[in-house]
Amino acid sequence: MDRESAFSFKLSKSPPFMLRMFLLLVVMMFGVYIGFLCLKQTTVQIESTNRSIVNEGAVTRCDILSSSSNETIFVHFPQPKTYSRGECACTPVQFVVILSMQRSGSGWFETLLNSHPNISSHGEIFSVKQRTSNISSILMTLDRVYSLEWNNSAAKNECVSAVGFKWMLNQAIMVYHRQIANYFNWKGVSVILLFRRNLLRKLVSVLANAYDKEMKQLNGTHKSHVHTKEEAEVLANFKPTLNTTSLIPNLSQVERIMVDSLQHFKSTRHIILYYEDIVNNPRALYNVQEFLKVPVRSLLSRQVKIHTRPLSEQIENWADVSTTLRGTQLSQWHKT
Numbered sequence: 282m283d284r285e286s287a288f289s290f291k292l293s294k295s296p297p298f299m300l301r302m303f304l305l306l307v308v309m310m311f312g313v314y315i316g317f318l319c320l321k322q323t324t325v326q327i328e329s330t331n332r333s334i335v336n337e338g339a340v341t342r343c344d345i346l347s348s349s350s351n352e353t354i355f356v357h358f359p360q361p362k363t364y365s366r367g368e369c370a371c372t373p374v375q376f377v378v379i380l381s382m383q384r385s386g387s388g389w390f391e392t393l394l395n396s397h398p399n400i401s402s403h404g405e406i407f408s409v410k411q412r413t414s415n416i417s418s419i420l421m422t423l424d425r426v427y428s429l430e431w432n433n434s435a436a437k438n439e440c441v442s443a444v445g446f447k448w449m450l451n452q453a454i455m456v457y458h459r460q461i462a463n464y465f466n467w468k469g470v471s472v473i474l475l476f477r478r479n480l481l482r483k484l485v486s487v488l489a490n491a492y493d494k495e496m497k498q499l500n501g502t503h504k505s506h507v508h509t510k511e512e513a514e515v516l517a518n519f520k521p522t523l524n525t526t527s528l529i530p531n532l533s534q535v536e537r538i539m540v541d542s543l544q545h546f547k548s549t550r551h552i553i554l555y556y557e558d559i560v561n562n563p564r565a566l567y568n569v570q571e572f573l574k575v576p577v578r579s580l581l582s583r584q585v586k587i588h589t590r591p592l593s594e595q596i597e598n599w600a601d602v603s604t605t606l607r608g609t610q611l612s613q614w615h616k617t
């Protein structure tokens with residue numbers, strides 16, 4: 282009897298050990314939750330404040346006041362986790378991306394950029410399908426490039442002052458263009474839109490490249506870019522036959538993609554560059570370097586142009602093709 286009352290007394294006055302632990306745990310978790318909320322709020326506040334202010338902090342840390350205030354969003358001081366930028370820790374870095382299409386000179390353009398000691402352009406990193414399977418995968422990849430953690434033969438990590446890669450418009454860009462443009466604007470990525478004016482030459486190059494992929498004409502290996510005249514000649518010997526039924530719809534569609542991409546990325550800091558202008562005008566590469574804010578110098582590539590002859594000599598059914606194009610808007614470009 283006595284024992285029973287003592288037991289019931291204990292039960293009502295003091296909860297058992299397990300219950301007390303449980304309550305303690307709840308209180309602790311609530312505390313952590315509140316702390317987390319506060320933390321989250323400050324993070325959000327920092328993110329939503331004008332990015333130029335956030336970046337100005339970084340600028341003064343590195344004691345660089347040269348850029349005009351409306352452009353500080355494009356000045357970065359990445360601190361890679363896997364290595365130190367050493368003496369160049371305070372060398373400002375521009376983030377860049379080259380948006381282009383197949384056979385528009387972007388491979389050549391990239392070798393030119395990479396001949397600069399302060400530019401790293403990492404190639405076509407989104408040709409790996411898995412990296413474009415969803416937007417989070419895309420953004421994660423971008424973050425890695427712009428944190429200077431992407432390592433390949435083009436990486437000049439420490440003293441790089443412009444870092445980027447080339448991205449083909451058919452590699453999920455048009456699908457996620459809104460999120461990607463937002464990322465570029467938020468992160469301060471400068472965009473180079475690289476196009477080829479002569480879409481007929483682009484098409485010849487696409488078909489010749491597809492042919493070589495199958496035939497492997499250079500001693501059994503397929504090459505998209507070559508380094509000698511002899512190799513170029515072998516590849517240029519193939520004259521594709523163009524399907525005149527699908528020709529105009531195809532060229533129009535390519536043009537449509539170019540126009541749409543300009544529309545999608547017009548809000549970013551960007552320049553539009555044409556392959557033909559880089560070929561014909563040495564100033565074009567100086568303008569690019571000014572855009573990237575790197576010391577201007579002359580850039581070199583070992584690549585040799587493949588198709589150098591007039592189009593009439595590079596298309597098997599040229600007579601039909603020129604008849605098909607006669608009187609269209611496209612005809613003016615394709616005389617060369």
Ligand SMILES: *[C@@H]1O[C@H](CO)[C@@H](O)[C@H](O)[C@H]1NC(C)=O
Binds near residue numbers: 330331333
């Ligand atoms: C960004 O900051 C500038 C001044 O530093 C201010 O004039 C402007 O209103 C701010 N913009 C936003 C969106 O907060």
Ligand SMILES: *[C@@H]1O[C@H](CO)[C@@H](O)[C@H](O)[C@H]1NC(C)=O
Binds near residue numbers: 349351550
């Ligand atoms: C910054 O301002 C200058 C003139 O003050 C202007 O020429 C330039 O285009 C502006 N840059 C950006 C990114 O808005």
Ligand SMILES: *[C@@H]1O[C@H](CO)[C@@H](O)[C@H](O)[C@H]1NC(C)=O
Binds near residue numbers: 369
């Ligand atoms: C360019 O790279 C060289 C060599 O790595 C380095 O000494 C120099 O500080 C860099 N300059 C800029 C502006 O990034």
Ligand SMILES: *[C@@H]1O[C@H](CO)[C@@H](O)[C@H](O)[C@H]1NC(C)=O
Binds near residue numbers: 412414417418
């Ligand atoms: C996105 O794609 C990557 C790689 O394919 C995959 O690992 C990841 O689970 C995907 N994430 C979402 C949210 O679907």
Ligand SMILES: *[C@@H]1O[C@H](CO)[C@@H](O)[C@H](O)[C@H]1NC(C)=O
Binds near residue numbers: 363364432433434438
């Ligand atoms: C990058 O890769 C090269 C080999 O390809 C290696 O020598 C170098 O140490 C790597 N750099 C970093 C920072 O991981």
Ligand SMILES: *[C@@H]1O[C@H](CO)[C@@H](O)[C@H](O)[C@H]1NC(C)=O
Binds near residue numbers: 515
């Ligand atoms: C193929 O290989 C031979 C010998 O290895 C070389 O002399 C020749 O230049 C190569 N041809 C091409 C088109 O690469």
Ligand SMILES: *[C@@H]1O[C@H](CO)[C@@H](O)[C@H](O)[C@H]1NC(C)=O
Binds near residue numbers: 524525526527
């Ligand atoms: C040419 O293109 C049309 C339309 O796309 C297609 O129907 C036709 O089969 C093609 N002809 C050849 C020879 O490939």
Ligand SMILES: *[C@@H]1O[C@H](CO)[C@@H](O)[C@H](O)[C@H]1NC(C)=O
Binds near residue numbers: 487488531534535
């Ligand atoms: C145009 O034709 C080429 C060659 O057949 C093809 O690779 C390309 O995908 C086509 N482009 C469009 C936008 O249809």
